[in-house]
Amino acid sequence: MTTSLDQAVETIAPKPSLSGGAAAVLGAIRSFRSSSGTLPIGLSLLAFLVLMSLVSLIWTPYPPTATGAGAFSSAPSAAHWFGTDAVGSDIFSRTISAGRTDVFYTVIAVAIALVIGSAWGALAGFFGGWLEAVTLRLLEVVQAFPSLLMALLIISVLGPGTLNVILVVAIIPIPDFVRLARAEVLTKKTWQFAEAARMVGNRPLVVLFKHLMPNSWRPLLAYASISAAWVCGNIAALGFIGVGIQPDAVEWGSMIARGESDVVAGAWWEALFPGLGVLVLAIGFQLVGDGIAARNRGEQR
Amino acid sequence: MAVEISAPPPRSLRGIAVPKIVIVSGRRVLSAILVIWGVVTMTFLLTRVFGGDPVNLFAQPTATAADRLAIRQRLGLADPIPVQYVNYLRDVIHGNLGTSYLTFRPVTSDLLDRVPATAELATYALIFGVAVGVTVGVLSAVFEGSIFDRAVRIFTSAGLALPQFWVALMLIVIFFSQLHVLPGPTGRMPIGMQPPPTVTGFYLLDSIITGHLSTFWPALRQLILPVLVLGYGVASPLARGARASMILALKADYVRTARALGLSRARTWFVYAFRNAMLPVITMFAGTVAWTFSGTVLIEGVFGWPGVGQYTLNALEKSDFPAIQGFVLYASILYVVVYQLLDIAYTFADPRIRS
Numbered sequence: 001m002t003t004s005l006d007q008a009v010e011t012i013a014p015k016p017s018l019s020g021g022a023a024a025v026l027g028a029i030r031s032f033r034s035s036s037g038t039l040p041i042g043l044s045l046l047a048f049l050v051l052m053s054l055v056s057l058i059w060t061p062y063p064p065t066a067t068g069a070g071a072f073s074s075a076p077s078a079a080h081w082f083g084t085d086a087v088g089s090d091i092f093s094r095t096i097s098a099g100r101t102d103v104f105y106t107v108i109a110v111a112i113a114l115v116i117g118s119a120w121g122a123l124a125g126f127f128g129g130w131l132e133a134v135t136l137r138l139l140e141v142v143q144a145f146p147s148l149l150m151a152l153l154i155i156s157v158l159g160p161g162t163l164n165v166i167l168v169v170a171i172i173p174i175p176d177f178v179r180l181a182r183a184e185v186l187t188k189k190t191w192q193f194a195e196a197a198r199m200v201g202n203r204p205l206v207v208l209f210k211h212l213m214p215n216s217w218r219p220l221l222a223y224a225s226i227s228a229a230w231v232c233g234n235i236a237a238l239g240f241i242g243v244g245i246q247p248d249a250v251e252w253g254s255m256i257a258r259g260e261s262d263v264v265a266g267a268w269w270e271a272l273f274p275g276l277g278v279l280v281l282a283i284g285f286q287l288v289g290d291g292i293a294a295r296n297r298g299e300q301r
Numbered sequence: 302m303a304v305e306i307s308a309p310p311p312r313s314l315r316g317i318a319v320p321k322i323v324i325v326s327g328r329r330v331l332s333a334i335l336v337i338w339g340v341v342t343m344t345f346l347l348t349r350v351f352g353g354d355p356v357n358l359f360a361q362p363t364a365t366a367a368d369r370l371a372i373r374q375r376l377g378l379a380d381p382i383p384v385q386y387v388n389y390l391r392d393v394i395h396g397n398l399g400t401s402y403l404t405f406r407p408v409t410s411d412l413l414d415r416v417p418a419t420a421e422l423a424t425y426a427l428i429f430g431v432a433v434g435v436t437v438g439v440l441s442a443v444f445e446g447s448i449f450d451r452a453v454r455i456f457t458s459a460g461l462a463l464p465q466f467w468v469a470l471m472l473i474v475i476f477f478s479q480l481h482v483l484p485g486p487t488g489r490m491p492i493g494m495q496p497p498p499t500v501t502g503f504y505l506l507d508s509i510i511t512g513h514l515s516t517f518w519p520a521l522r523q524l525i526l527p528v529l530v531l532g533y534g535v536a537s538p539l540a541r542g543a544r545a546s547m548i549l550a551l552k553a554d555y556v557r558t559a560r561a562l563g564l565s566r567a568r569t570w571f572v573y574a575f576r577n578a579m580l581p582v583i584t585m586f587a588g589t590v591a592w593t594f595s596g597t598v599l600i601e602g603v604f605g606w607p608g609v610g611q612y613t614l615n616a617l618e619k620s621d622f623p624a625i626q627g628f629v630l631y632a633s634i635l636y637v638v639v640y641q642l643l644d645i646a647y648t649f650a651d652p653r654i655r656s
Binding site: 142149153236240241243275278 | 332336339340344347458461464467470471478479486599603613622625633
């Protein structure tokens with residue numbers, strides 16, 4: 001039984017000579033996790049976050065950016081459900097408002113990576129030749145950068161800022177999408193429907209993007225969701241380091257950074273709640289990704 | 302599927318033709334050099350071509366054009382880009398990563414000074430993470446579907462989704478701020494305490510070697526939390542990999558044959574299945590090593606750990622390009638070397654690949 005996701009996983013696996021064993025393991029990890037309930041649970045978690053973000057547009061107990069909404073660094077209470085931070089801002093208001101930033105940027109970044117990576121990989125797989133050769137070499141080099149380091153390097157060059165952060169966290173997963181899309185197209189371009197699409201006189205690009213790619217969106221989407229879990233972690237990490245969207249932005253990572261020194265002194269609520277936000281978002285995306293992958297396998301069986 | 306095989310591999314190393322090792326290793330070394338050259342080129346392009354003008358970091362606001370040119374010449378930035386590139390390559394080959402804009406010292410010696418701190422932390426984290434991850438993964442495969450297995454699944458899922466810097470802060474809250482059983486994030490030693498004299502740079506080892514046993518316990522206590530956080534991150538993917546691989550191995554024909562031949566359950570599990578199951582895990586380990594050494598960036602920041610990670614964070618804050626480039630180079634060389642070494646080890650540990 002070889003499904004397209006198995007093949008996809010195989011291509012994501014680290015190095016050619018090792019990919020057999022690693023692919024088997026990765027495939028097995030996926031399949032053992034894929035109990036049927038993951039998709040609904042994941043979707044509910046994401047829906048919950050989106051709902052909170054929407055609510056924060058029209059209502060928050062206190063303005064999220066207001067300082068001195070309460071006492072400085074006060075513990076959770078009836079007036080401030082999640083407590084207040086070092087400048088007296090209400091952490092509940094900030095946490096739900098920050099969801100807007102983190103969820104939105106994660107989705108945008110993953111969408112950019114998905115579109116660019118898939119198109120690139122599909123073209124490389126479809127046309128082969130020098131494009132494919134250069135792509136494979138490039139992927140090998142990029143793989144030698146641990147991803148967070150690459151983010152740090154690029155951000156140190158571009159400087160902080162909203163757009164740069166999105167770009168950087170979008171660049172990191174692109175190689176994976178390139179590999180995945182290339183593998184998808186490589187296996188499917190010899191299938192009969194592709195043959196048929198070519199025979200009736202469609203131009204190559206039409207065959208690729210109108211006939212081949214629509215048949216490959218499931219594994220790509222599954223991977224997009226799984227990589228979103230990493231992307232939101234990276235956004236938070238950049239915010240935490242202080243090279244994120246902007247210092248003191250209403251963003252989970254930056255909130256944790258602002259609370260860091262107080263947390264060490266015992267004000268746990270300043271880091272706990274924004275961290276839970278990242279956690280729920282990451283787990284939500286992971287479960288959705290697993291769910292789509294499981295469904296995909298189920299239908300192909 | 303490479304894991305499904307019909308007989309346990311013989312473990313003897315007989316039959317390896319020497320030239321084969323040379324050929325395989327030679328090819329690996331060549332490909333490693335190519336990748337590292339690619340990394341060097343990419344960091345060069347990113348920082349020199351697309352990066353901002355570092356002259357602004359040095360020049361006074363009142364500096365004249367001549368002043369700025371002088372600074373640029375001093376930094377070697379006045380030459381055309383291709384010339385700079387050749388110079389940069391030559392310097393890197395000689396181990397010269399440039400001079401830090403911040404410390405005014407060679408980046409190489411800055412990094413070397415800080416490597417022991419990071420290496421000590423990462424080594425213990427890897428040992429802890431591999432031991433726990435593999436044990437827990439194998440056990441949960443053997444007891445598939447049990448409560449233990451389900452608990453492991455939850456813990457490892459969390460380990461993959463949790464931001465490490467946050468886990469670190471939460472552990473500090475619990476064990477330092479609330480329970481007062483472990484020290485706060487003050488680096489490798491409690492504030493005001495002298496480290497043992499340097500021999501290896503690993504404080505625990507040094508305290509034993511030099512007989513400064515009074516520093517052993519404080520140094521160990523400083524290590525517990527960061528090692529725990531990093532080790533958790535190492536253990537989570539490894540436990541999953543070991544579990545999945547072990548489940549495949551347990552279902553293989555040779556395990557059934559071994560059982561049918563009357564070998565004990567424990568022997569089939571832990572000798573026959575385990576050996577085969579661990580081969581793919583070796584592969585995952587390579588990725589884990591690289592991940593640990595870059596994961597230390599944030600963890601060192603949280604724990605005030607004076608290693609290369611914290612150095613990089615400082616460099617990042619101040620746009621110290623040579624230092625950042627140096628760290629990226631250090632990390633990717635480490636990654637490539639570890640990866641190729643493990644790849645070679647893997648090739649010769651598995652007779653199917655070897656032949």
